[in-house]
Amino acid sequence: METEQKIKNEMKRNTLLENEMRLSFDAVSVNEAFARVAVAAFVTPLNPTVEEISDIKTAVSEAVTNAIIHGYDEEFLGATGQKGKNQVYLHCKIVEDVLHVEVQDTGKGIADIDQAMEPLFTTRPDMDRSGMGFAFMEAFMDDLEVISEPFQGTLVRMKKKLGTISWIKQEE
Amino acid sequence: MEDNFKVIDNYLMVRMPEEVDHHKSVYISKIADEYIMKEGIGNVVFDFETTRFMDSSGIGVIIGRYKKISYFGGKVFAINADTRIKRTLMICGLHKIVEIME
Numbered sequence: 001m002e003t004e005q006k007i008k009n010e011m012k013r014n015t016l017l018e019n020e021m022r023l024s025f026d027a028v029s030v031n032e033a034f035a036r037v038a039v040a041a042f043v044t045p046l047n048p049t050v051e052e053i054s055d056i057k058t059a060v061s062e063a064v065t066n067a068i069i070h071g072y073d074e075e076f077l078g079a080t081g082q083k084g085k086n087q088v089y090l091h092c093k094i095v096e097d098v099l100h101v102e103v104q105d106t107g108k109g110i111a112d113i114d115q116a117m118e119p120l121f122t123t124r125p126d127m128d129r130s131g132m133g134f135a136f137m138e139a140f141m142d143d144l145e146v147i148s149e150p151f152q153g154t155l156v157r158m159k160k161k162l163g164t165i166s167w168i169k170q171e172e
Numbered sequence: 173m174e175d176n177f178k179v180i181d182n183y184l185m186v187r188m189p190e191e192v193d194h195h196k197s198v199y200i201s202k203i204a205d206e207y208i209m210k211e212g213i214g215n216v217v218f219d220f221e222t223t224r225f226m227d228s229s230g231i232g233v234i235i236g237r238y239k240k241i242s243y244f245g246g247k248v249f250a251i252n253a254d255t256r257i258k259r260t261l262m263i264c265g266l267h268k269i270v271e272i273m274e
Contacts, residue, residue: 029195
């Protein structure tokens with residue numbers, strides 16, 4: 001009986017510790033809220049704190065907003081040539097207690113990534129952008145990687161370690 | 173949306189929505205600017221009472237309004253901000269130009 005219970009527990013944990021999700025949605029601003037809520041819901045099995053959820057939501061919101069307003073701006077209408085019909089790809093993965101989030105667009109890309117990541121640098125001051133997007137992602141996540149080429153799209157890769165799983169393991 | 177804006181003396185009170193992101197901030201900026209132009213607003217007060225989420229778009233709204241009214245010596249206030257919102261404001265150093273009050 002005991003071993004059976006143990007195996008069950010093991011299986012339960014395995015299903016919990018390896019999980020993957022892929023989403024693609026239209027590059028329109030209403031989907032910013034959808035994307036961050038989807039990621040927040042995806043991490044709930046890891047039992048995150050309210051603080052962690054908020055951090056993740058903010059970072060995802062920044063990345064998706066960037067893809068929508070900078071990746072596919074008016075000058076660059078993307079592959080479909082039509083505003084709002086471009087796709088933003090969201091890929092989430094849970095490995096052990098680490099959440100990996102990838103936000104990808106096929107938009108106009110970034111020529112100078114270091115400059116783009118500087119706090120307060122923005123290419124769209126006319127739109128009231130604060131230029132804090134990448135700074136927020138860096139502040140709220142543990143790891144941030146940006147891969148981009150002009151006219152080849154942008155991939156933002158973020159990682160965050162969630163705190164509670166290791167404690168649960170210790171108790172067992 | 174319109175009833176989230178109220179003018180008291182030369183103060184414009186803006187009640188921020190539950191989630192402040194790029195989608196919502198576009199409207200807030202636009203309507204707030206209309207009020208500032210039309211009614212001769214001196215100061216802007218952002219009320220975060222119902223706000224549970226804010227990203228850098230919210231910061232953009234505040235900085236944008238600050239730039240507009242600070243030419244005429246106006247001030248920007250943030251009221252009823254919870255610890256999350258306060259933290260977001262602090263990260264950007266906005267507490268230097270915005271008065272955060274309970």
